[in-house]
Amino acid sequence: MIKTSKSSKSLIGAGLLTAIAASLCCITPVLALISGVSGMASSFSWMEPFRPYLVGITVLVLSFAWYQKFKQKKAKIECACEEDEKPSFFQSKKFLGIVTVFAVLMLAFPYYSYIFFPKTESKVIVVESNNIVQASLDIEGMTCQGCEEEVKNEISQLPGFIEAQVNHETGKATVKFDKSKTTLEQVVSAINKTGYKVTKEEVKN
Secondary structure (H helix, E strand, O other), X not given: OHHHHHHHHHHHHHHHXXXXXXXXHHHHHHHHHHHOOHHHOOOOHHHHHXXXXXXXXXXXXXXXXXXXXXXXXXXXXXXXXXXXXXXXXXXXXHHHHHHHHHHHHHHOHHHHHHHHOOOOOOOOOOOOHHHEEEEEEEEEOOOOHHHHHHHHHHHOOOOOXXXXXXXXXXXXXXXXXXXXXXXXXXXXXXXXXXXXXXXXXXXXX
């Protein structure tokens, strides 16, 4: 019984760790926003290729933990002996259920991480048409919508910002700004400040 309890705890712990690790690349942009340290946003983007494996491990580990719980229950029903010791909360199905829900929320984090960022809308400002510049940028390191929002949030703070469209799947961004107030170098610098890297830039007047 002691071995089973220890094994169950280890499985739950492993499930938690892999679930958090699977979404760490998208958790850090939110942490960067909250802490105000934008440079840490891309710290774990290198983990994105391992995400499918970590998701798979999390599902397998927690599935096995649940299997063990039901197996223990069946064994107790079939056993004629009495159980004097009541299992602790951390060995209960309730705790495993809480951990499972938390793991699901962590695994799904990349799909709703954008909600933690302030809404970046196009700014309605009076700009002379010959001052409007549209820049197409290739950005390396983005892995989810949270990354997109972190990039948009950073460049939206520039004085000449008008609007931006960012796509993590293509790794591209289109930014409109007033060249009399902001330069392309400032836009690139703002993006690089997040930890994501601009690898190519093209200006269309």
